[in-house]
Amino acid sequence: MTDQPGDQPGDQYVAMLVDFAATLRTGGVRVGSGDVLTYAEAAATLDATDLMDLYWAGRTTLIGRRDQVPVYHQAFERYFLDGLGEAAAQRFTPEQRVEARSALEVPETEVGGEEREQQETRLGLVASSAQTMRRKDFGGCTPEELAALRRILRTMRLTPPRSRSRRTRPSLSGRSLDVRRTVRETLRLHGEPARLLRRERRLRHRPLTLILDVSGSMVDYSRNLLQFAHTSTRTPSRVEIFAFGTRLTRITRELDRRRPDEALDLAAEAVRDWNGGTQIGTSLDRFVRDHARHGLCRGGIVVICSDGLDRGDPDVLSAAMERLSRLCHRIIWLNPHKGRAKELVPTTLGMMVAAPYVDELLSGHDLASLEEFATTLTRMR
Structure with missing residues (x-):
């Protein structure tokens, strides 16, 4: 959020965060003016178009107790993903909301009794669905499934194989003799025979x-x-x-x-x-x-x-x-x-x-x- 205090886009963004905080108060979460100010400052340092950044910024600044997490989670979905907040509906595209919903579909709270069993069942279904999507052809995926797969793709890393370069580095068991370091070590010992120091070729990707x-x-x-x-x-x-x-x-x-x-x-x-x-x-x-x-x-x-x-x-x-x-x-x-x-x-x-x-x-x-x-x-x- 790079807008200056007097700019209209920045004012609308802050007004959206204040309105969301009011929605939390309606749900029973005590949110003070200082908490909202901290939320706005945290959101200003993140990507203003990423709903997941907005989610975690609010969860870390507006929530003080663990039992408030389910209320916050539901309020966030209603306000930003289900269109309860008019400002949020105008600011975020349907693709951004679908992508955020795919990341928030797995419950994270711990509950007990029958509700815990229901959530464990849901977790199993989500895990099974994720495994199925891994084997599903890209051409047959729905927009929601593609959004979920792209979030997984963001976490992947490629590590190319390594090869030996022409440059060398000091080594304890290298094949080539490090003449310069060996002579320097001998001079440091006033001409006394020193051990032979060696070098090996560097590895690079x-x-x-x-x-x-x-x-x-x-x-x-x-x-x-x-x-x-x-x-x-x-x-x-x-x-x-x-x-x-x-x-x-x-x-x-x-x-x-x-x-x-x-x-x-x-x-x-x-x-x-x-x-x-x-x-x-x-x-x-x-x-x-x-x-x-x-x-x-x-x-x-x-x-x-x-x-x-x-x-x-x-x-x-x-x-x-x-x-x-x-x-x-x-x-x-x-x-x-x-x-x-x-x-x-x-x-x-x-x-x-x-x-x-x-x-x-x-x-x-x-x-x-x-x-x-x-x-x-x-x-x-």
Whole structure:
């Protein structure tokens, strides 16, 4: 909340928080003026468009006893998610409310007796539902399920494999002799023989490059894969992200945002051929010529997310894949059509041409397959 005290948007935001506090008082929670002021100050330091930030800011500043948590939880749902507060309904979009509801659906309070058994049953159903969603194809998910899955995607982390660099570091059992440190240690002891000090090569994470197909045939998967690509920006290695349909677009800078919605909107604006045709060979050839040849993916992992439906020249695709396989360490191809099958028999011309140069062919049609990819990436050598 960056508005100044006299600005109208800031006044409306504070008025919404005060109105919500009044709703809590109606529910039996004693909220003083000082508590509301602390709530507004806490909300000012957080993301004003994130309902979950608003939820936890209120829960930590307005609630003083554990038995008040269920009342607060219900009041928050009624006011911000069910449309009780007119100001909240105007400020937050339906997508934001659906996403917040998916995060608040699991009860957190401890109760006893029959109510406890009911909540345990509900927890079991929610856990079962979450496990089912992990195996549900992105194309068949409802908006509420997609919102829940995207919240899970935000928590995922990719860890590329490590390689030995040319730089070295001091070590107790390294292969190479550290002459400089050994001589310095000898001089410190006034010429007395010192033990031989050694060095070993440093380990560093391999660069990661994601190339995402956002053409019309990938419409059911492209946004979720883009969300997954956004989580990869928090990896310990260098990450580059590209999108292609009929042409290649670099979207690394657009996805370098903390808020996923903002990052995805910027990426969608940058990609001019979203939901259009598919030119895999031409796009990969452009990637090799403009980026890979200049060391962008040298020694790194290249991940191509596409269904292989290429309308271009297969010779161009074959040449691009052959050159790319020589420039990078490994090529991983995520094809949603693979599904849960252990092996994919290529049925499209693009996959037939690219298959000989692919080191790992995985799926990417659901959350479980993306988790499998993250595990495979970590274990890759």
